Amino acid sequence: MEVKGHLPQAELKRLERVEKDADRAKRLRIVILAQEGWTAPAVAMAVGLSRRICQRWVRRYNEQGLAGLNDRRGREERLPLTPQQQDEVRQRLDAGPTAEDDVCSLRGKDVQRILAQEFHLLRSLAGVYHLLHRLGYSYLRPRPRHRKADPEKQTEFLRQWPERVQAIAAAYPTKRLRIYFQDESRFGQQGTTTNVWARTGSRPTAIRQTEYEYLWVLGAVCPETGHAEGLLSPQLNAKIVNEFLAQFARTIPSGEHAVMLWDGAGFHISRQLRVPDNVTVVTLPAYSPELNPIENLWHYLKSHCWRNRAYDNYDALEQAAVDAWTKVALDAELMKTVCAATHLDRATSN
Template sequence: MDVKPRLSIEELKRLERNEKNADRARRLRIVILAIEGWTAPAIGMAVGLSRRICQRWVYRYNDLGWEGLDDRRGRKPQSPLTPEQEAAIHLRIESGPNDKDEVCSLRGKDFQRILADEFGLLRSLSAVYHLLHRLGYSYLRPRPRHRKADRAAIEAFRQQWPEKLKAIAAEHPGKRLRVYFQDESRFGQQGTTTNVWAKKGSRPSALRQTEYEYLWVLGAVCPETGHAEGLLSPQLNTKIINIFLQQFSQTIPAEEHGVMVWDGAGFHTSKQLKVPDHVTLVQLPAYSPELNPIENLWHYLKRHFWSNRAYQDYDALEEAAMAAWQRAVLDTELMKTVCAAPYLKRASSD
């Protein structure tokens, strides 16, 4: 099949990789295969469509370009809400329940009532869920937030981060900055549970240990490179932090300067803290775990490795901690994803 040169094959492949709509991604694959010289029957076999449908999408692409791969299913459904009502519902959803709602979390039935009482719209429960999804909402479990968290200070840290990074770079000319996020997590016999596959309608059970042996896992991860350093310890104090800093500093190449971002725990601010020359410490605002992406690593390790299990003693805990670290944390590509820091434009500087 002939394909008009509207976009380069590299650009089409990039669009296919980034496309979230499965149907449109398959249509892009049809065009890409046609450009590569595949016949219509071969493309149909590859993508699971008929020869004629594959030809039709190539013709649409030739006529209209990238936009021709969109669906044409009549008029776009009309919203039951005016733009003003949509804005008001967005505000109502994001404001959360009020005293009149008498619940701690709004569910479908609550929104059904709100639409009727406050907006004069009578909708079935399924229509209410459809509306919520169309407005871009899902029912998600929130991250815990400390009641003393200072939202202004947290936002100021985000805004001031680029300038802070520039100031550190100016103090160390000729060095490439490499930013790490550091934290500690306790892992022990006070177990947790995680999801399992089970029959619909059933309530599966899982082992949860309730004994008292534990150890500390100290870690630091660079979101840009995925490089991580860790230390296991039966206790946590300034002495252990100094050992960790010393070991961490030995991994920093001579042409780089390490920036370690961590919280304000007492052993992070102690006067006995010994900071290596080629490491700069940056303290996060109080009660702001959402700014520290290594928090996601602890959740990942618990969900994938440390839950639904029992450990005989400290040695068993240590073995399990090391096995999980080797399996997951030494995978640099995985760490780039798990510990991504989206609020930072980049986690290093030239």
């Protein structure tokens, strides 16, 4: 085998001695032996590889020098679809099932059929899942959306948000604005279950309580600082919201002004509502919980702290709520992540 003189043999042997990667050292040995005049079958026998593989590494060295001996495994494989077809598949999946699909959700088998019928691409079910991951898709549980939600009003709210923040800032020029998101969640004996690790093929069980005691958890979180304030109450009305606002206002430093976003619940727009001077409330569009990231906090508390459990009475519920709030909501760094408001152009005062 002919070897081009990219490097002298002495240098190749030195590199082989210091090379820590066994596979790369073996490739250097192939080049060295070939340079010494060994035939391909002899080199193959000496290093324990096939003749063709030895010839391939010599050819790569001749073409690219030492770079040709790098491991090429792990290169991104090419998709069996053109860029245009990839866009078309994404559009088809994003649009959801059609009337002709006759299903409520596109599963692997449905995507397999769509690829075959509409894109003339035959793939096994495992191949379909692999392709979906390569296209950037995961099988996720959708977040509930109210049928009365108005996407246009939501878009308009987000578009006007920077101007609204600037107007509030102009009204309090000596204050630093902090954006908070507020909401309430009911926690009680109507329990829910969450996933657990269990042996394949088994059907694990978990407690799901169906009694009727409950309490309300009121909370507000600033995604910028991770500051969270909460209040527990056996009932929820404008009077309780006023108590929460008064408690919350006392935690705001003198040099700051809080902008609190919340929904349009009756106790948020009641005539009895008393908003402290260092708080400005902003009402979100109707039926738009996805615009309020504190909803993620309720999901986190329920999935990490409150599911698969039973509570004897109100006192037990209250203690569980306090323990969970202390563990989760008072962790500022965790709150910055759980309640991140990436959908707003300006969710902080920067």
